[in-house]
Amino acid sequence: MIQSEICELLGIQYPVFQGGMAWIADGKLAAAVSEGGGLGIVAAGNAPGEYVREQIRVAKSLTEKPIGVNIMLLSPCADEVAQVVVEEQVAVVTTGAGNPAKYMESFKAAGIKVIPVVPSVAMAKRMERLGASALIAEGGESGGHVGELTTMVLVPQICDASKLPVIAAGGIADGRGVAAAFMLGACGVQMGTRFLSAQECTIHPVYREKILKATDLCTMVTGKRLGHPVRSLRTQFARDYAKAEYGQASDEELETMGTGALRLAVQEGDLKKGCFLAGQIASVVKEVQPAAEIIREVIEGAEPILKRAPSWVK
Secondary structure, three states: OOOOHHHHHHOOOOOEEEOOOOOOOOHHHHHHHHHOOOEEEEEOOOOOHHHHHHHHHHHHHHOOOOEEEEEEOOOOOHHHHHHHHHHOOOOEEEEEOOOOHHHHHHHHHOOOEEEEEEOOHHHHHHHHHHOOOOEEEEOOOOOEEOOOOOHHHHHHHHHHHOOOOEEEEOOOOOHHHHHHHHHOOOOEEEEOHHHHHEOOOOOOHHHHHHHHOOOOOOEEEEOHHHOOOEEEEOOHHHHHHHHHHOOOOOHHHHHHHHOOHHHHHHHHOOOOOOOOEOOHHHHHOOOOEOHHHHHHHHHHHHHHHHHHHHHHOO
């Protein structure tokens, strides 16, 4: 069985995190992942604090194992969500889209492990100085907000630049990806797109079907003009947004166009106005499975690959 220092640090069985997918990663999914031996993560997104509190309590009612909360620092609700995770005694906080410096003191005082998502070496070094417990090195292959560097390039550089445990994210959905991440120096992985096919994931059936039928060239990145690039499936909305982004639309019009688009995809399966976030690895996802089965499958798939590694050295 694959175990690493991140398992001991967080009290989890397998070094597998579930990504903090806004409006998708709710308490039910987080609990299922944690019960399956990984780290389930409730996504705050732009939701208000009381919604996040509710989802944390849902997760805790379904599992006694550690759960995490992902805070999107650009959210107008970030301050209240940060207070909620302290009050609810969450075990782990992951952060994205910003710098969590203003919250670090209160998180540490509450005994919360802080694991920021970092898209660059500079950000990794900054987070280590702030006192982060570990780092999630997320490459541009991932769904949602993305950086410039790929996982293959980013992970070894983060591992070289920091003494903290590194979790690899972006483009990982099976045992081969897990094995590759460990070879690059990571001690765990985070998967988002793979868990879109979990039985406990409550996305709209249209969204799930789009993932199960995805091809290798099914995603695209929009939002670079506004400084917040996002990877999603090539739907009518994504194509329309890209046309507006590189046309005559103002920044305000683009912001309005994108507002609420993810919720329309998640809750209504709206192919015209919904933004279906997904990583480039979506085409590998082929069936609906319980979250616990997904975790076991990727770990068991990685083990023989890693055991075979010595045979390559003559």
